[in-house]
Amino acid sequence: MPDPVWVALSLAEHVGGRRLRALLEHFDGDVQAILAAETSALARVPGIGRKTAANIQKLRPEQLEASLRRWQALGVRALSWDDPAYPEMLRRLEDAPPTLFVMGNHTPDASPALAIVGTRRPSPAAEAAARQLAALLAGRGYTIVSGLALGIDRAAHIGALSEPAGRTIAVLGSGVLNVYPPQHLALARAVAGRGALVCEVHPEATPNRASLVARNRLISGLSDGVIVIETEVGGGAMYAARFAREQGRAVYALDNDASGNRALLDAGATPISPDLASLPLG
Structure with a gap:
């Protein structure tokens, strides 16, 4: 079973990968020392204010042990940074999730991988x-990464699953045991059977705007590149493209009239023709 203290720190509000790295450095890698530290000691760590320190002091890892056993029985794996199964592409990121919750028949470390994202209301x-x-890409051996949302995400997962050996990964803004949107529960099961469901939040968490936005950095982080099919400038897929650039991933956009696609192409994204006749993907 994973270390309950580590998982508790991973799930603590306002901690995350960057702050946990700072805490580990300050306390010589001793998670028990972090948990036992006084507010004043925690607040001396860069990025840890009194509010975050208070969140850490409220943690009760022993109360998490029963949940960890139950999640494990339901097929949820909790992968920490030092777990060999933790995706290497994510591990390299400064803000990599301290714990990744995974449900499915495959590891999410599946290169070559490409993300396909876009609007929930596509043409x-x-x-x-x-x-x-x-x-097409699944048939060429790519793992397809997306977010299980309505619209383009759904189409991407279904397309990958249409190939006999196609693999796909769904990165959720909710917990892997609380699939969102609920109408995609059957699709989520199919994805898990041929790939994996992934989240960084509590496995039973409901989604919120922050978690839905943040999961885009995992969509891009698990991929060699991000393909935007159709989005408006204010669409969620723009977050995935932005994170991809920050992470040094390739950004592609279907050459159409959607305002987000035009903005991405103007900013240097590699165009893909709408008829898919020519794919500049290597």
């Missing part, structure tokens, strides 16, 4: 393109 042409492109 019929864009939805068809997402499905066709995912199937």
Whole structure:
């Protein structure tokens, strides 16, 4: 069973990867010392204010042990940074989740991998393109990464699963045991059977705006590149493209009239023709 103290720190509000790294450095890697520290000692760590220190002091890891056993029985793996199964592409990121919760038949460390993202309300042409492109890439051996959302995400997962050996990973903004949107529960099971469901939040958590935005850095982080099929400038897929650039990943965009796609192409994203006749993906 994973270390309950580590998992508790991973899930503590306002901690996250960057702050936990700072805490580990300050306390010589001793998670028990972090948990036992006084507010004043915690507050001396860069990025840890009194509010975050108070959150840490409220942690009761022993209360998490029963949940960890139950999650394990339900097929949820809790992967920490030092777990060999933790995805190497994520581990290199400064803000890598301290614990990654995974449910499925495969490890999420699956290169080559490409993310396919876009609007929840796609045009019929864009939805068809997402499905066709995912199937084409899955047939070439790529793992397809997306976010299990309505629209383009759904089409991407379905396209990947249409290939006999296609693999796909769904990165959730909710917990892996509380699939969102709920109408994608059957799709989530299919994804887990041929790939993995992944989250960094409590496995039973409901989604919120912050977690839905933050999961985009994991979508890009698990991928060699991000393909935006269709999005408006204010769409959530723009976060995935932004994170991809920050992480040094390739950014591609379908060459269409959507305002987000035009902005990405103007900013240097590699174009993909709408007919998918030419794919500059190597």
